[in-house]
Amino acid sequence: MNRDGGFEFPLVKRTPSRFRNPIGKYRLNRSTACIACGKCVEICPYGVHSMVKGKVVVRNHYLCVGEDCPNPCHEACPVKALALRRNPDFAVMGDFRWPPDLIVSTWRMAEFGQAPDKGLEYRIGESGGGFDKLRIVFGPGKAEDDSGDKHEGAKADLGVKLNRRGDNAHRIRIEVPFYGGGMSYGSVSINTMLSRVKAATALGTFCCTGEGGYPDELKPYDEHVITQVATGLFGVREETIQRVKIVEFKYAQGAKPGLGGHLLGDKVTPGVARMREAVVGYPLFSPFPFHSVYSVEDHKKHVDWIKAINPKALVSVKVSTPTDVDMVAVGSYYAGAHIIHLDGSYGGTGAAPDIAKKNIAMPIEYAVPKVHRFLTEEGVRDKITVVASGGIRTPHDVAKIIALGADAVCIGTADLVALECIRCHNCESGRGCARGIATTDPELMDLVSLDWGAQRIVNMYSAWCKELRRILGRLGMKSIRELVGKRECLIHLDYN
Template identity: 35%
Template sequence: MKSYLEPKFIIQRDQERCIQCKVCITQCSVDTHYYDTEDDEVKSYPDTCVGCQRCVVFCPTQALTVKKNPNEYRENYNWSPEVIEDITKQAETGGILLTGMGNDRDYPIYWDHLLLNASQVTNPSIDPLREPMELATYLGRKPDRVEIDPDTLSLKTKLDPLVKLDIPIMFAAMSYGAVSINVQESLARAATEMGTLWDTGEGGLHSKLYKYGSHTVVQVASGRFGVHPDYLNAARVVEIKIGQGAKPGIGGHLPGEKVSDQVSLTRMIPQGTDALSPAPQHDIYSIEDLAQLIYALKEATNYTKPISVKIAAVHNSAAIASGMVRAGADIIVLDGFRGATGATPKIIRNNVGIPIELALASVDNRLRQEGLRNQASIVISGGIRNSGDVAKAIALGADAIYIGTAALVALGCHLCQQCHTGKCSWGICTTDPTLTKRINPDIGARRLANLLHSWSLELKDMLGGMGINAIESLRGNRLHLRGVGLTDTELRILGVRMAGE
């Protein structure tokens, strides 16, 4: 069938700059560039270009520019070029449209409608360069009250297991199989260096990464891949994954061709078969069942680790979160609709779930109203772009933040949204042995640790500006936030006042 799809991008090659070095050919993972032997010239064939910018970055003479195809359709607000392309693709394949990364639609970004406070005159701001500034955060169940032995001045209350984070930013779940082993090693090493955690996702823990166990969150998801007593015991936190923001309510299929021998060893499944994660966990059909799995994991780890439960932010998140805490979750993770993935049906990614800001505000609020807030930490994820978003999230009530997409961008990701093809030219979302080598864990870990370091400096600056010297004083402190361009309903749900009030 003749395809009616047009190239998404065009490639401009400045022939005066191009030195015919063929770097673009070797860097491209979708065969856009080629060497024309007859003309003795490197040329481009834009049909396959996905706009990943790999060739542009690696061209030694800056000869290349990748641009959106300027070819114009007749203007139509309803029938945009993307809508037309999607229909065309479906007419030509009969399949569900797959995509990668998170929701890219222009839904409101509430972070951009929230502003932080700063001290002026009536209370002094603090200069973090000269004064200590505390970012340490403890995740896990906190007691309702603490008792101190008056004689020894030691704590009488027996605390549940807590995890100390030096910075309240962790790396979100990205499974081995979706991302490469070098990406996971980079994440694990950066998390260890910076005193925070990384998350295995549901693809098991590669034997090579067990040594980072004390900085690792291991996931137990519907596929139960690689879930084994050693895996559970190696971890700092065990996370039950119910859902994720990029595909709430549905499972996942890691295609057989990505199940290489190493992926098979780590997931503990045969090589080459699809790794199917069912939509629900079949031992969890209710809050009571969730409690059963939480306590099964607590039993399996002898009550030494906090158990986390991750859900996608959906309409009834507040009520669900309340149930999760009552079921025994020590940490609850809310993944907003901007949360990314290695593969998801586009229709789900773009249309299901709710903004994380609203979910966070309503969950934090509900847990406070019900007197449960101390019983579980709240961790959020899904589109956190910078330390400003982190500070606002903490002020809205989050204990810590997971970053996924931002971490991948630190490693080189240019958000071309082709994760589902397994041909990531940046060597991130692939198990192809050649592409995988493009991430060097020494450099990857450095880039990620640098990112966390930058954000922690900025967080300290913002805290100092507000006149507070510990992240704990910002947590859930919505008085430090004001809204702009929001309706009364939005302000009510977020629990913040309008700027100027």
């Protein structure tokens, strides 16, 4: 497919839903008046109808684009046997940040490897602020031509170099401007973990283990794994740090800024307990913050410890977004970090007290410009890589946060949505995710297979890459690097 500096992007392979009835925005009802003439089968551009043993059935409700359809079957039906309606199940899904349109369009990207062209809003959510009020602005004359791979940005370089200090550590370039955020073994299943890591490997990027230890199953992918050193130090050993190219310190996380990790007792199965050296069935709290770190100097000792054990490793520091996030970022730089990873308050995938999700620390949209400005004023902006995360859901969010000053982003929730997370928010307790994604229940875990999962994630990111290239093309840019901090490419609907 695309060749960029020798890197070959993985192929998109259609990977349909694991479930019998994929959910879409519309439903078609076929009444008994149907005479099985096959007209609808013939005219539908999306393969919604099919002929089965002399009967016509609606096979793929979910692909129907409803009012946007150029060839509406319900109008063409000679006996008016078809009725089109909004799918009521669609309407009950999702929330402000992930409205049903966004969930379903992410599922579509994970199935087909491209953004839905009709019927679904795949670029913004309905939170009424931040990303959802920001728009990318294209100068006059940049008429949209995104047909096929001919547009200007089709060959745009999406790669990002992670080591900007120029020290002896690895010179790592990720081929796409994102990598996988930490989701621990225990919070998600090993299948989910492996799917993400495998996809990251195929995409030439990384995926973080989270704080629940570094399972042996990940060995084949060590080159693409970031391992996390979090306050609980679950499963952290010298050999795990030596296995990887990037080590991430997790000081805080966007899901629950100021609080430690939290794995409810239900999910501490024997496997999880073994990995974390804990007791089955007991909840696991990570402390907050590192009890060995009370200053930048303490922090530097931490970083030096990693550098002593694995001198070539890149060090990423994952912090949340307090008012003084800019100071924290600068401090991290001076302590020797290669990557400052800002995790905004609205993101996260793990279990968190509801009060912490909503009320503590600032959204990433505020934190990134603040840090970008401060690092620039300090003269060190080009010495450190700024990675943003926390509520980045779409390729458009990626472009927006990069334009606000990030170099790359870190993704968690979208990966899960690609695996058909429906955002019911019940991952934390009982048997965990009923859909088999964030669970440690052996039976539920098997609902997600490795190949299926990896391909879904690859497909989704392929769609993201296409979108990013299209956006870059429209902006007249040849590389994602050009977009960093280009605030003028954005407008905010409230201040325009």
